[in-house]
Amino acid sequence: MSVVVVLLHVNCFAQYALCGLNLGYERPERPIVGVGICLSMAIAAPAVAGVYAIFSPLGKEYEEAKNDHINSKGCRWCRCFSLFVILYLFISCSALILQLAKIQFCHLEF
Numbered sequence: 001m002s003v004v005v006v007l008l009h010v011n012c013f014a015q016y017a018l019c020g021l022n023l024g025y026e027r028p029e030r031p032i033v034g035v036g037i038c039l040s041m042a043i044a045a046p047a048v049a050g051v052y053a054i055f056s057p058l059g060k061e062y063e064e065a066k067n068d069h070i071n072s073k074g075c076r077w078c079r080c081f082s083l084f085v086i087l088y089l090f091i092s093c094s095a096l097i098l099q100l101a102k103i104q105f106c107h108l109e110f
Contacts, residue, residue, distance in 0.1 A: 003056075007049035014041035036097055043093045047086045054082060 018038035021030055 011045040
């Protein structure tokens with residue numbers, strides 16, 4: 001449980017740093033690497049926390065009643081689907097960050 005809490009705190013601090021970069025710099029002067037690192041951390045930390053919560057002992061379902069209507073295959077399918085959704089969001093957000101960095105690099109004058 002403490003791993004999930006620490007990762008969610010990392011998410012908050014990454015968002016604080018991103019807000020500081022957005023408030024402290026004008027858009028053309030903003031460091032792309034800093035924004036990319038903060039945004040990646042803000043996306044990756046809760047994604048890792050979610051995966052940890054699903055696959056760690058926190059996410060295990062203990063058999064309390066024998067008349068449980070959800071079988072283990074269905075539960076396993078739900079875990080795989082949620083992992084797929086988290087990975088899809090992470091990849092799509094990473095692609096968006098790369099596109100924004102590419103656009104910002106194109107508008108720089110050397």
